[in-house]
Amino acid sequence: MTNTFENVRYSALDLSPIVEGGTAADSYQNTVDLARHVEKWGFERYWLAEHHNMPFIGSSATSVLIGHVAGATSTIRVGSGGIMLPNHSPLVIAEQFGTLETLYPDRIDLGLGRAPGTDQLTMQALRRNSKSDGSDFPQLLHELRQYFDPSLASGPQRIRAVPGQGLTMPIWLLGSSGFSAQLAGQLGLPFAFASHFSPDNTIPAMNLYRESFQPSQELEEPYALVCANVIAADSDEEAQYLSTTMKQQFLNLVRSTEMKLQPPVEDMDSIWTEHEKYSLQRQLGSSIIGGPEKVKADLQTFLNDTQADEIMVNAQIYDHSARLHSYEIVADIMNPSR
Template sequence: MKIPFSILDVAPIVQGGGIADALQRTVKLAQVAEESGYTRFWLAEHHNAPNIASSATSVVIGHVASHTKTIRVGSGGIMLPNHAPLAIAEQFGTLDALYPGRIDLGLGRAPGTDPITARALRGERHTNGANFPEQLEELQRFMHPTQHAQHAIRAIPGEGADVPIWLLGSSDFSAALAAEKALPFAFAGHFSPTYIVPALKLYKQSYVPSDSQPKPYSMVAVNVIAADTDEEAHYLATSMQQMFLGFIRNQRTPLQPPVQNMDELWTEQEKFMVEQQIGSSIIGSKETIREKIQKLIESTEVDEIMATASIFDLDARIKSFQLFASVMKEIE
């Protein structure tokens, strides 16, 4: 049985490009993903980030869905503490009405930004993620009310929408909650490699079956950068390394072009910190990618792989995802 493969995107803004350019690139990538056999194309919510154009995530999902035909489009994810559950139910109910059977709703509890921006987003609600389980239940009630419940407020659109809810996480909290709620779970291995195996193991061992989701279903997101040779792939990956170096230095800039030598840019300590964050990255030729992906699947027993790639050049980025798709089609 072939393992499904998908894409996580943030509509990256590159040096010398703008927001419109970033969104056009995302649409082009989604169209190539659809042609290449990808299962879903997810967009992530981030704010106050000069390198990310997917802040208005629901809007971008609708834009991508309108320019594709069959691929599932969703959020990876919506940071629920930033929003009123009713608003999310209405937004995704609307998306489902426009693009029936193609929309996913992945939810996270992190802010997706810095504390000051989070406060600006959340206003007087002052949510901090601690009440994420309660927000999740409220959202589920709006989207799937019980038959005999009487609600003064209804999500229209939203009520009865055919939108699967996923929980996303980078630790064991969401893994345990997804298991308790019988929801599919996606782990953010692209920036939290240490906890991939423990979180997925906890999810499967703790899973409480439901009528709608009798078995656990897990997905792991991982950085995948593929090229014709290992050397070329590692060269392309320096854009990603520069991005994570910027996170460490609290310097957010548009995605930078690749460089020949990262040692000219970072200290030994910074190199160690970046490599700790992106240690699960799969970088190389098709042969290298195949070997590393197979090891990841064997160690996690994951049901689906979601690839993300911070590559500066659009053509190189598209080729990387095409190479990854060809590898996944060969893996049983």
């Protein structure tokens, strides 16, 4: 069956961006404002992502911010896209999300990744084993799941997550390659793919997830979410202008330049080299940028290619009102009768 806007859910990813001239406090106010708007516009879930030592991202204390957003909204699901599990003790994550699920029943998602979400030096500051390459992620995941469901343990469960034990919030695996796709399939868990920065691996990972899928208590059939950069505006030209903020962000990451989220510019060619332009255009290859008609057509193509069950939208836009409008345009496309 070909997925259409009518049978696909749509959601939002937020990095709580800290913009040039703004503060983390400003970004948290904008995060709550965006969450309230997308809840009203019919978005399914609102996820926040763990990153560290990045001056343009304010969502490092992800669990804390999830609680803040959940408390400021009433119906939308709120979760992590994701928590980088190897950075943490599984018991601590079980307790944190057990607390969130207890405070906001049936509204919390626990999305898990295996990357550090930062640089090597910051990994050490997080007390992560610098020799870890993520290969221990399945063991950490199993330990975490046991705290919620002791029946998964091979023996008596002497250490309990309180709160946490007995709760059944959805656990998602996140990935930008095939590792988590295959693991999610084998465990029968929902899977979220980071096409917003790894477009070339999208289709192979989606296929691997579906081929590997084994029905479980959580899911009878595979369920795949794909995240894409979507910068929408009233015209193609305005959207391209707004998108230069995102392009500068990725360029600064490549250059290891520490800056807050920068305002848009008229001409990226005066900033990047030809080699940088080529590399970033490839990395941002699945990005959807344009006015309403172009975004609608490109979203349908994206759906046709990925056969995703859900699309998650990421929009790194400098001006908060323009960012709100971008998400509203997506809502109008995905659910014109809302």
